[in-house]
Amino acid sequence: MTHLYETSAINQDGVKGETFIKNGKSYPVSSPVSSEPGTNPEELLALAMSTCFNATVKALLKEQRKTVESRTETIVQLYREQETVGYYFDVKVLLGVESYDLNQTQEVLEAAIKRCPVSKLVSNSTTVNFQAIKF
Amino acid sequence: MTHLYETSAINQDGVKGETFIKNGKSYPVSSPVSSEPGTNPEELLALAMSTCFNATVKALLKEQRKTVESRTETIVQLYREQETVGYYFDVKVLLGVESYDLNQTQEVLEAAIKRCPVSKLVSNSTTVNFQAIKF
Numbered sequence: 001m002t003h004l005y006e007t008s009a010i011n012q013d014g015v016k017g018e019t020f021i022k023n024g025k026s027y028p029v030s031s032p033v034s035s036e037p038g039t040n041p042e043e044l045l046a047l048a049m050s051t052c053f054n055a056t057v058k059a060l061l062k063e064q065r066k067t068v069e070s071r072t073e074t075i076v077q078l079y080r081e082q083e084t085v086g087y088y089f090d091v092k093v094l095l096g097v098e099s100y101d102l103n104q105t106q107e108v109l110e111a112a113i114k115r116c117p118v119s120k121l122v123s124n125s126t127t128v129n130f131q132a133i134k135f
Numbered sequence: 136m137t138h139l140y141e142t143s144a145i146n147q148d149g150v151k152g153e154t155f156i157k158n159g160k161s162y163p164v165s166s167p168v169s170s171e172p173g174t175n176p177e178e179l180l181a182l183a184m185s186t187c188f189n190a191t192v193k194a195l196l197k198e199q200r201k202t203v204e205s206r207t208e209t210i211v212q213l214y215r216e217q218e219t220v221g222y223y224f225d226v227k228v229l230l231g232v233e234s235y236d237l238n239q240t241q242e243v244l245e246a247a248i249k250r251c252p253v254s255k256l257v258s259n260s261t262t263v264n265f266q267a268i269k270f
Contacts, residue, residue, distance in 0.1 A: 003212035003225070005167040009181035012206045014190035019182050022208075025174070029186050032140040039160070041190070041253055044183035046144035047154050051164050052176035055149035071147045073157075077138035078252070089252045090138070117213070117224045118176055124259040
């Protein structure tokens with residue numbers, strides 16, 4: 001079985017410098033708790049999740065021949081660990097579908113949790129939650 | 136317990152348009168299998184992982200008073216599911232530490248897997264692997 005696409009990202013600077021795509025774009029990065037310009041892991045993860053999840057929802061709606069808009073918002077919060085050294089991310093993924101009530105949205109949400117590649121990677125985590133909201 | 140930082144990313148376009156940080160930067164996105172300009176979930180996830188993991192490694196090395204460079208490369212491959220509809224990501228995280236042999240690097244790698252916030256989210260996944268390499 002061969003892959004359909006491959007990309008690679010390289011970091012040597014931590015959160016003070018840049019992270020770059022091999023043979024591609026470079027992204028300035030900075031600590032989320034600094035005022036320096038640049039993106040950070042929290043933003044990048046939120047962008048990855050929102051893009052992937054909503055693209056999945058659109059694919060599901062298209063399969064059902066629905067012509068409604070959908071919107072995904074991913075909120076990433078940084079917390080300090082209470083019982084050990086370090087930090088963790090709390091991730092909330094909110095989905096709204098145009099003209100859908102919460103029950104209808106919940107059905108799409110649950111299908112997308114199982115289908116979305118980024119969701120598949122993180123949905124076993126206890127700090128990741130998904131919620132249906134009004135569009 | 137309060138969070139130290141929060142960010143939010145919103146997508147309404149799937150992988151054909153843009154994803155944006157609330158009150159922040161907008162990122163053009165495109166399908167990974169198209170030739171359109173723009174980033175995609177694979178790149179964004181690889182950038183998030185490499186940045187977070189290497190920042191964690193740097194923190195660990197600093198705690199040990201080591202003044203050596205480290206480099207993280209994250210390779211994300213897109214595969215079609217074989218037994219169901221849809222796709223999944225295979226993720227490989229490679230760590231090299233300057234002047235370290237593979238055993239020394241492996242020790243840092245294992246500590247970082249437990250400490251890095253992005254790693255904590257994905258390390259239960261069967262399609263995520265971590266590997267020590269030469270710097």
